[in-house]
Amino acid sequence: MLVFPNAKINIGLNIVKKRTDGYHNITSCFYPVGWSDALEIIPADVFSFHSDGSFIPGKESDNLCVKAYQMIAADYSLPPVSIHLLKIIPIGAGLGGGSSDAAFSIKAINQLFRLEISLEKQQDYARRLGSDCAFFIQNKPVFAFEKGDQFEPVDLSLKGKWIVMVNPGIHISTIEAYSGIKPEEPEYDLKLILKEPLAAWKNIVKNNFEVTLFIKYPLLENIKQDLYDFGAVYAAMSGSGSTLYGIFEKEIDLSGHFERFNVWHGALM
Structure with missing residues (x-):
């Protein structure tokens, strides 16, 4: 089975409160975008995992695709599988x-072996793998809160x-991003602001991480301003960085610009 795990962007990201479990409560809108990896899972004689494309740091056993299979296999009688991941979405880039990859592994395994796992249970599996994994089970715009799960x-x-x-x-770890954050209640209700026209978001819908990360990495602020200069109606950093995005009313040709960087563009879903 071949699937294409897509990225997401954060539209607004408020760090509201430090939790007793070490995480933070947030509020944000998660929105799916078309920048995607490619993931193939097929039955096999022995279990294997291979990846191509961007280098994925860490041990194979720590990969979330592997963990997703092992987690479901612990509850269901599954044969071994071969997992092949083509990693295209930048790593540590605030795109999820x-x-x-983890959530699409859950969905693919469920479909491949006709397990008929409910959406709610698939989301529960996903939450065990990461705070925002569960979003990708239904993969549609949501208002996210608590840990983002x-x-x-x-x-x-x-x-x-x-x-x-x-x-x-620029690889920005979660620890680095949160090190400069002072949690506080937002001045605005994100759910209400998102009902306003896109042009009204510019000075209101904010990503809290930008305040400190733009000081540390001025290039990020420069890219955001460039996107506005090219005509973006709204631009922001996604997640804890370092990807910047601009939303435009129509297709735009940026040939000759951002050539040193990894760029994706396309229509929004």
Whole structure:
């Protein structure tokens, strides 16, 4: 079975409170985008995992695709599988690529072996692998809260808009991103602001990580400003960085720009 785990962007990201378990409560809108990996899972005589494309640090046993299979195999009688991941979404880029790979592994295994696992149980499996993994089970826009693993429906469609995503290759760890954050309640209700026209978001819908990371990495702020200069209606950093995105009213040709960076562009879903 071949699937294409896609990335997501954060539209607004408020760090609200430090939790007793070491995590933070957040509020954000998660929105799926088309930048995707390729993941193949097929029955095999012995279990194996292979990856191509971008280098994935860490041991094979720590890969979330492997953990997803092992987690479900512990509850169901599954044969061995061969997993092949083509890693295209940048790693440590605020796009949820690893989380998406994990969630799509769960969905693919469920479909491949006709396990008929409910959406709710698939989300429970995904939450055990990472805070935002569960989002990719249904893979549609949501208002995310608590650790980013609880969701409410959000009435938001950017279908027909065009997005340009620029990753300059700066790897920002979660620990680094949170080190400069002071949690606080946001000044605005993100759910209400998202009902406003896209043009109203610019000075209101903010990613809290930008404040400190733009000081440490001025290039990120420069890219955001470049996206506005090229005509973006709204631009922001996604997650804890380092990918910047701009949302445009129509397709835009940026040939000759951002050539040093990893860039993806396309229509929004």
